[in-house]
Amino acid sequence: MRKTRFALASLLAAVVMALVATPAAAQASTTSELINQLNGKLLYVAIPITVLVEVILLYTVIKFRNSERALPTKENRRLEITWTIATAIILLFVGVASYGVLANEDVTYQGNEIDAAEDPVVVTAEAYQWGWNMYYPEEGNFTTGNEIVIPKDRPVYFQVTATDVIHGFHVPELALKQDAMPGSTNTIRTVANEEGTYQGYCTEYCGVAHSQMYFTVEVVSEEEYQNWLDEQQSSE
Numbered sequence: 415m416r417k418t419r420f421a422l423a424s425l426l427a428a429v430v431m432a433l434v435a436t437p438a439a440a441q442a443s444t445t446s447e448l449i450n451q452l453n454g455k456l457l458y459v460a461i462p463i464t465v466l467v468e469v470i471l472l473y474t475v476i477k478f479r480n481s482e483r484a485l486p487t488k489e490n491r492r493l494e495i496t497w498t499i500a501t502a503i504i505l506l507f508v509g510v511a512s513y514g515v516l517a518n519e520d521v522t523y524q525g526n527e528i529d530a531a532e533d534p535v536v537v538t539a540e541a542y543q544w545g546w547n548m549y550y551p552e553e554g555n556f557t558t559g560n561e562i563v564i565p566k567d568r569p570v571y572f573q574v575t576a577t578d579v580i581h582g583f584h585v586p587e588l589a590l591k592q593d594a595m596p597g598s599t600n601t602i603r604t605v606a607n608e609e610g611t612y613q614g615y616c617t618e619y620c621g622v623a624h625s626q627m628y629f630t631v632e633v634v635s636e637e638e639y640q641n642w643l644d645e646q647q648s649s650e
């Protein structure tokens with residue numbers, strides 16, 4: 415029974431390692447941080463399982479390569495209990511880890527209310543065939559065409575909508591993705607951590623110029639953002 419105990423122990427060790435490990439790499443937004451960390455944790459569990467299964471498979475293929483016919487294994491209750499418990503532990507871990515991320519407001523934002531207490535930036539992203547109009551409804555509703563400018567380290571809400579057909583709002587590096595639907599508004603929330611310019615795409619096929627529906631998200635310092643706002647408002 416040493417083998418089954420060893421297998422159970424290594425699986426448990428993998429789960430514990432995944433719980434403790436937090437990749438320290440800087441992420442562009444709170445959303446991408448949450449998603450990439452979950453991805454890393456699940457990988458810590460998936461890799462040992464893959465290795466274990468492949469090793470058992472190869473061992474079996476080599477050991478029984480000369481067998482004439484398959485023989486049933488003797489019942490081994492301890493082995494069955496072991497793999498049932500091990501699977502339950504792994505699935506429980508995957509469930510708990512995923513739920514913590516999926517339920518986070520920066521991954522799946524629920525509802526359309528905006529919490530004014532956190533002093534957020536609100537951007538309305540309105541898609542049309544074929545382009546974007548980005549509005550700043552809290553700042554006089556000026557529009558910047560297909561360009562978004564947001565300050566870093568401050569919550570940003572994107573209210574995603576469309577005027578004609580279904581489009582998709584997607585900024586891969588900030589891990590933002592939401593459907594743009596005519597007649598309704600889907601809100602997503604994030605906090606950008608790093609200054610820079612990020613490319614945005616339409617990710618729902620919407621006609622001949624779908625592939626040209628680009629936009630940019632520029633993340634700047636709070637001070638630069640205020641200057642930019644003043645400029646936009648005075649040129650209105």
Ligand code: CUA
Pocket residue numbers: 541542544580581582616617618619620621624625627
């Ligand atoms: Cu808009 Cu594709």
